[in-house]
Amino acid sequence: MSIEIHPIKGYxxxxxxxxxxxxxxxxxxxxxxxxxxxxxxxGGTRMHSYPTREEALHDVLRLARSMTFKCVGAGxxxxxxxxxxxxxxxxxxxxxxxxSYAESLDGLGLPFYTGEDVGISEEDVQFMxxxxxxxxxxxxxxxxxxxxxxVSTFNAIEVAVASVFSCDNLVGRTVAIKGIGKVGSxxxxxxxxxxxDVMVADIRPDAVSSLxxxxxSIREISTDExxxxxxxxxxxxxxxxxxxxxxxxxxxxxxxxxxxxxxxHTPDIGDRLFEKGVSYIVxxxxxxxxxxxxxxxxxxxxxxxxxxxxRLTDLRLTIVNLLKEASEIDQPMHRVSDERILRIxxxxx
Numbered sequence: 001m002s003i004e005i006h007p008i009k010g011y012x013x014x015x016x017x018x019x020x021x022x023x024x025x026x027x028x029x030x031x032x033x034x035x036x037x038x039x040x041x042x043g044g045t046r047m048h049s050y051p052t053r054e055e056a057l058h059d060v061l062r063l064a065r066s067m068t069f070k071c072v073g074a075g076x077x078x079x080x081x082x083x084x085x086x087x088x089x090x091x092x093x094x095x096x097x098x099x100s101y102a103e104s105l106d107g108l109g110l111p112f113y114t115g116e117d118v119g120i121s122e123e124d125v126q127f128m129x130x131x132x133x134x135x136x137x138x139x140x141x142x143x144x145x146x147x148x149x150x151v152s153t154f155n156a157i158e159v160a161v162a163s164v165f166s167c168d169n170l171v172g173r174t175v176a177i178k179g180i181g182k183v184g185s186x187x188x189x190x191x192x193x194x195x196x197d198v199m200v201a202d203i204r205p206d207a208v209s210s211l212x213x214x215x216x217s218i219r220e221i222s223t224d225e226x227x228x229x230x231x232x233x234x235x236x237x238x239x240x241x242x243x244x245x246x247x248x249x250x251x252x253x254x255x256x257x258x259x260x261x262x263x264x265h266t267p268d269i270g271d272r273l274f275e276k277g278v279s280y281i282v283x284x285x286x287x288x289x290x291x292x293x294x295x296x297x298x299x300x301x302x303x304x305x306x307x308x309x310x311r312l313t314d315l316r317l318t319i320v321n322l323l324k325e326a327s328e329i330d331q332p333m334h335r336v337s338d339e340r341i342l343r344i345x346x347x348x349x
Contacts, residue, residue, distance in 0.1 A: 035079025
């Protein structure tokens with residue numbers, strides 16, 4: 001086998017960080033296992049054209065840690081992990097590369113279960129099921145996690161609107177969604193059907209056209225304008241680090257709630273948003289529905305749609321309670337949520 005797996009030292013918070021190469025297939029990937037609490041780490045595999053090796057490593061580390069927080073917040077027993085494959089999925093993804101990646105997971109020596117994410121499709125996951133037991137998201141069981149991530153994000157928006165505007169519906173609320181991949185497009189349709197006034201932006205004009213053909217009331221806005229447009233809710237559904245020290249002050253929404261991971265470049269950006277009166281709904285809670293769905297395949301007895309629905313309901317209640325607690329002590333929700341999860345991890349590692 002030509003696959004090379006190199007452990008990377010110096011990340012004591014993680015149970016394992018690996019760089020993977022296979023010259024024959026062109027594979028260059030990173031896997032970060034933050035925690036195997038409950039018997040294993042879970043987290044998707046992302047394929048993206050990272051400009052540098054360092055950016056790919058930084059992304060996988062942040063995503064893996066966030067997955068541990070997502071697991072705790074969603075009430076599932078596992079810890080977090082993540083994988084990123086460096087490359088353009090439209091040009092460089094092929095069966096040889098996917099096979100090599102799947103085979104490499106057997107050499108990690110840690111229980112890491114992975115599946116669909118940006119650049120890796122449900123079809124890709126089904127192919128890799130034939131190579132390795134480290135995958136979740138079978139088409140005849142959990143399948144595509146995207147609709148469930150959209151549902152949990154929609155639920156979080158409803159909860160936030162009730163908290164901020166004391167309103168029990170979304171009729172007439174203005175929402176700007178950045179990024180209309182599978183989660184963002186489904187979320188846009190759900191919000192529009194609920195009576196919200198939805199505008200979207202994406203770097204892919206064909207994706208916008210396709211979405212608008214399914215709902216003529218959805219409007220397009222440019223990617224340059226969407227961050228600063230005056231709306232009730234801004235919903236980031238693209239890549240991470242959406243809010244930085246350079247752009248957070250451009251936000252002109254009362255609520256931020258989206259499906260993208262790691263939206264805050266650093267936690268203090270959330271503090272600054274709070275100071276300017278913006279209610280930021282923690283991303284690892286808002287988008288937790290996708291995790292809840294696919295991880296259920298690992299439960300004793302296998303996948304249960306009824307259990308998934310109950311956990312989605314429980315996640316919604318968690319967001320309600322955290323928003324209430326944050327309001328009572330006048331603190332940003334992300335700080336309250338992070339502190340709660342760290343306490344749980346200390347008590348039940």
